[in-house]
Amino acid sequence: MASLLQYLCSIMLCAALLQISFSTTTLAAGYYAPVFRPTAWQLAHATFYGDESASATNGGACGYGNVFTSGYGTDTAALSSVLFQNGYACGQCFQIRCTQSPYCFKTITTITATNLCPPNWGQDSNNGGWCNPPRTHFDMAKPAFMKIAQWKAGIVPVMYRRVPCPSRGGIRFTFQGNGYWLLVYVMNVGGGGDISSVWVKGTRTGWISMSHNWGASYQAFSTLSGQALSFKLTSYTSKQTIIVYNVAPSNWQPGMTYQGTVNFH
The missing domain is CATH 2.40.40.10 (RlpA-like domain)
Structure with missing residues (x-):
């Protein structure tokens, strides 16, 4: 009886661990969201x-x-x-x-x-x-x-x-705005190809939610000049989230395009 209980407990533990692993949607650099599959015609x-x-x-x-x-x-x-x-x-x-x-x-x-x-x-x-x-x-x-x-x-x-959208390396971010208002165009997105939410993080800030401006652009009204910037993005289709660390250096400039090292698949 004891061995049977131990066996059942081990199964339950494994199931719990599997549930935890599949419910985790935030993926850091070097890890990828599940592959986006083609839809019906x-x-x-x-x-x-x-x-x-x-x-x-x-x-x-x-x-x-x-x-x-x-x-x-x-x-x-x-x-x-x-x-x-x-x-x-x-x-x-x-x-x-x-x-x-x-x-x-x-x-x-x-x-x-x-x-x-x-x-x-x-x-x-x-x-x-x-x-x-x-x-x-x-x-x-x-x-x-x-x-x-x-x-x-x-x-x-x-x-x-x-x-699925083919990606040529990591997600690209084209910067506009200034040190107090950052406008970012998100391009070269793999997987579903789309974005629903974006957050930005400076080396002296926490995660700041960016509002959808228009098209593929997102904006943040915050002082971000002089800080290296990381981004967190959620796919509109798959709802998966990835984090792209240290996309732009601390001396980033409007008009420049910076490319991360990860992408949706």
Whole structure:
């Protein structure tokens, strides 16, 4: 009987330890959140904007600026507001393939959400107002659209799904503001590609919650000049949290981009 009780207790202890390990969501440098898995395929529509140079995709509602120097290239799209989710979808990655159109190519391309396709209430949702709610729509950079369909199609039905975003090293932070107001653009996010919450910590402060400014930018009204900065980020999709220590040195400057050593997967 004693051995049986000991066996049962050992099982319960292991279960408790497993529960603790899986409920821990804050991951420090060198540790990674669980891998983001592709979602199911869904139906939407796609158009394109700009020309073959994709220069019209620079700027945009996510705040990535020049999408070429930011690392997103020409495989980008503006999302209808249903998908854009007030900017929390910035950085998300989608696989898209054309369907049910004679203009389709038999290819699948992967794009990153870098902009908003706003509603056009002066046009009918089925005749020009392609991004009017509740439509699910991708307004793709022309080079990306031309990978899945002939450009003369104008608009095509597509199948799409969320996929993990490829990351080139750690998460990048582009600084704006000043020593008393820090505005950070968060880029090169792996995994789900998106961010819901950001905290910053100086060498002389605790963790400070940053408010969502717009797109992929977050701000903190605090005196942070002369301090090395670390960041804590939570994924909008997976809810996982990682900590990126010592991203910026104590002499950080607005206009500079700093890269961490960890990322979501």
